[in-house]
Amino acid sequence: MGTNTSHSIDVNIGQVFTPQKWAEWLIHKWDIFDAWLDGAHICDPTAGQGAFILAMLHIARNREVSLTSELLSRLTVIEIVPSYLDQFKREVKQEFGVDFPNTQSFCQDIIMETHHGKYDILIGNPPWTNFGDLPTDYKTEIKPYFIEEGLVADTQRTLLGSSRVDIAALVLKVVLGKLLKKNGLGYFYIPTSLFFGDGAHIGFRNYIANCSQSLFENDRNFAIDVVYEFTSTKVFEGISTAYCCARFRGDTQQEFPVTYFKELEGEWVEHKSLPLRNPSDPWVIVQSLDEFSACESLEIKLTPEQKPRQGVNTCGANSVFIFNHKPSNFPAKFLFPLATKEIWRQRTLSPHKWILLPYHRETGKPLTWDQIQKYDALCSYLLEYRDVLQERKGSMLRSSMNKGNWWALLGVGPYSFAPFKVIWEAYGKNQFNPIVLSSVDGQMWQGNQAMHAFIPCWSKEDAHRIRNDLENPEILKLLQQLNGAGKCNWAQPGKMKKILSFEEIVNRTFAN
Structure with a gap:
């Protein structure tokens, strides 16, 4: 295969594949293609079948941009399932007549294995599934990483209520902490439960990523500043989970309110979002801050x-x-x-x-x-x-x-x-x-x-x-x-x- 390979897995760990149309939507929404042309290094750390990088190449062809070796050297895919990487590379060759560089494709488990690359922009769609629904053997292997990233307090918590923590929360903390360059950006499709889940995602909402084994000595802050929540459009057919697209800023303190767009009758309507009371609380969505009524405790004896x-x-x-x-x-x-x-x-x-x-x-x-x-x-x-x-x-x-x-x-x-x-x-x-x-x-x-x-x-x-x-x-x-x-x-x-x-x-x- 010629791909950088270490650990790999061939079981389902919550893969939700992104249609090319919606990979391109994310890229256009955030001007990621232009950032690539301007010199940004871009990585999809959970690439699956490579939809986001393929979308970049499709946009390049439509805009008559030549796929030079220099441009390709600034695209990276990381994927845990080797057959998906094989399929991706075959499609690049068939569709665009170029070989995707072996130096830019990695068959790795981004959670458990060290990846040495650092990138200006991360894009993609991390796996969505609760810890409790993961394959038994894999669940045992990654328990310590939930603790390391502050998503649960101890191993026992992963066995109890915190088994509802979504693996997407762990993937995001890992890649934001270890793969982003200083002040880098991340753009992802993710479950909205990371922002609105009650107890399971409090650990995600400390907005801190562990960056051990990275170039950074201390934990890194990250912030979400813009969210688009899909309510009627079916980006992912057959998926009942509520989802959104969000922008993450590395090395940035989380501030509120967050600009939050909700899809209403085919239009994006701007709202504001902020935590209920404490910074790690579930978010509240309001159209204006005047609506925010959570400051008043509702007492029941x-x-x-x-x-x-x-x-x-x-x-x-x-x-x-x-x-x-x-x-x-x-x-x-x-x-x-x-x-x-x-x-x-x-x-x-x-x-x-x-x-x-x-x-x-x-x-x-x-x-x-x-x-x-x-x-x-x-x-x-x-x-x-x-x-x-x-x-x-x-x-x-x-x-x-x-x-x-x-x-x-x-x-x-x-x-x-x-x-x-x-x-x-x-x-x-x-x-x-x-x-x-x-x-x-x-x-x-x-x-x-x-x-x-x-x-x-x-x-x-x-x-x-x-x-x-x-x-x-x-x-x-x-x-x-x-x-x-x-x-x-x-x-x-x-x-x-x-x-x-x-x-x-x-x-x-x-x-x-």
């Missing part, structure tokens, strides 16, 4: 036990634990009504689904196997699906299963069995409608995974007070400004804890 939570998570075993009709062969005390969209759409409190929770209500802990064996039908049913349940993945679930509780679920605790819940739809919505749910025949309503979030309550009066407080129109306004409308993090517990100032009440009275 809650006890320590009442922090917002997600619903029950079966960890891939919905078919085992969730039923369309209430089974008659299990003890009724282990079957609970499950919240569904009909509650909000049809304003009905008749259950459409039921969930099996083999748990102690008082402790919120799983039943022991000895206790389960007292119920023949329940015991037989769980044994029938034992292999399925034991094959479930997830570090938090495995912790419980390693204690022998292979029938355990996530998101179950004493709070699950509070007699009242203030519950709302938390995923993919654009309206915020909290309601109060209590029980059906003495069985408490349960939320369904990330679809719902709730605050547990131990009295009817407390539940209605909290519901009334949550109906403050400023809460909906702020959720919309946090750019989560229609997205998975619309009103998730982490976001709600950010936008509300919870005044804790130390003592509460439990209802009998």
Whole structure:
């Protein structure tokens, strides 16, 4: 192949390939081609099949610019998958009749391997996928780099909630810290969750890149100053992730507000974006700074036990634990009504689904196997699906299963069995409608995974007070400004804890 090669991988690690049309759009938007003609050294550090460099060559041909060896020497591609590099070089030869320089193509893992080149401009589209969704072996290899770049505090954090950190955040920190020349620029398509994600991307929003093994002795600041968010145009077909194009400035302190363009009815409408409160907080989008209302804390009085939570998570075993009709062969005390969209759409409190929770209500802990064996039908049913349940993945679930509780679920605790819940739809919505749910025949309503979030309550009066407080129109306004409308993090517990100032009440009275 003749390509600089060291480490390589042939598995999918979140590749999202950029159509040539949109590679050219990015290049034109930021005048990158002209910068190249003026002498800039340009690199795509996660090149995939080379769409951005191919786009540069297409533009050169359209503008009748001769592809001299000097011009080509200022284009560099780095890619982890060798077959993609082979394809890229063949296409350059077939399309343009030139050999792409071997000295400018590198088969490397840009995260784990040292690359010695330094560039004026970085362009591209880093892989998009959560840490938790990476191939197991690769995940083990790159854990230390998430810590090194400050994306998580320690290895344990990558095993828990921070498994939602997108690998794009790690790639960006690595390349901005180690590949940019002084005051260099970066232009990338990236998930908007890097700016608006609740807890997982706080480490990205310190705007500092580790530059060990680079020419720079200290960590390097970087800043985002312009963003274009696509809302209706499908740049990447079949991708449900919200995405944008952003400009990064190396060796620059992050300042706010950021100029933020949103696509509305085919036009780019300028907004301003700034963090909710602290510099590392999720961003808020407003059309004018006068709209920014996050400075005023929205207080709701809650006890320590009442922090917002997600619903029950079966960890891939919905078919085992969730039923369309209430089974008659299990003890009724282990079957609970499950919240569904009909509650909000049809304003009905008749259950459409039921969930099996083999748990102690008082402790919120799983039943022991000895206790389960007292119920023949329940015991037989769980044994029938034992292999399925034991094959479930997830570090938090495995912790419980390693204690022998292979029938355990996530998101179950004493709070699950509070007699009242203030519950709302938390995923993919654009309206915020909290309601109060209590029980059906003495069985408490349960939320369904990330679809719902709730605050547990131990009295009817407390539940209605909290519901009334949550109906403050400023809460909906702020959720919309946090750019989560229609997205998975619309009103998730982490976001709600950010936008509300919870005044804790130390003592509460439990209802009998």
